[in-house]
Amino acid sequence: MKSNLSLCKLLACLATVGTLPLSAVANPILDDYRAAARQEKAAFQDFSLAAGQKLYSTVGPNQVSCASCHTDSPKNVGKHAKTNKLIEPLAPSANPKRFTDASQVEKWFKRNCNDALARACTAQEKGDFMSYVLSVK
Numbered sequence: 008m009k010s011n012l013s014l015c016k017l018l019a020c021l022a023t024v025g026t027l028p029l030s031a032v033a034n035p036i037l038d039d040y041r042a043a044a045r046q047e048k049a050a051f052q053d054f055s056l057a058a059g060q061k062l063y064s065t066v067g068p069n070q071v072s073c074a075s076c077h078t079d080s081p082k083n084v085g086k087h088a089k090t091n092k093l094i095e096p097l098a099p100s101a102n103p104k105r106f107t108d109a110s111q112v113e114k115w116f117k118r119n120c121n122d123a124l125a126r127a128c129t130a131q132e133k134g135d136f137m138s139y140v141l142s143v144k
């Protein structure tokens with residue numbers, strides 16, 4: 008027993024003990040959105056990767072989607088649909104700086120949800136979106 012425990016490094020333990028399918032994409036900003044989503048909706052269960060993927064390509068009332076600027080895959084270098092400026096990949100697998108600065112993430116969710124969907128995203132949507140983008144290998 009004792010030797011088993013010593014072999015089990017803390018992080019490895021946490022990763023295997025977690026039964027949630029999203030434990031593989033753990034991120035402190037995602038945890039904040041999870042707490043916010045619980046506040047928003049008492050019946051909140053967890054974020055959905057599939058819903059996040061759907062949101063990524065959902066075309067809003069202005070004929071713009073997240074994919075319009077971030078391309079079909081969050082791993083690609085994007086291009087701003089209006090200014091043509093290059094946008095570094097959104098997926099941390101391609102760009103490790105992503106989803107590390109909460110105020111930056113929140114600022115861009117605010118602006119981009121408005122651009123694409125003409126409304127703010129809910130905490131559920133932000134978490135779904137992040138879960139998808141974090142999962143892209």
Ligand code: HEC
Pocket residue numbers: 063071072073074075076077087088089093094095097104105106107108111112115116119120122123124136
């Ligand atoms: C009109 C172009 C455009 C659209 C549409 C767009 N984005 Fe973005 N997005 C940007 C730009 C520009 C940046 C910031 C530049 C950068 O960080 O490289 C950015 C950055 C982000 C970031 C910051 C991530 C980080 O950690 O740096 C998030 C989150 C994000 N976008 C989410 C979304 C979501 C969700 C949608 C769809 C609802 C969306 N974007 C649609 C242009 C766009």
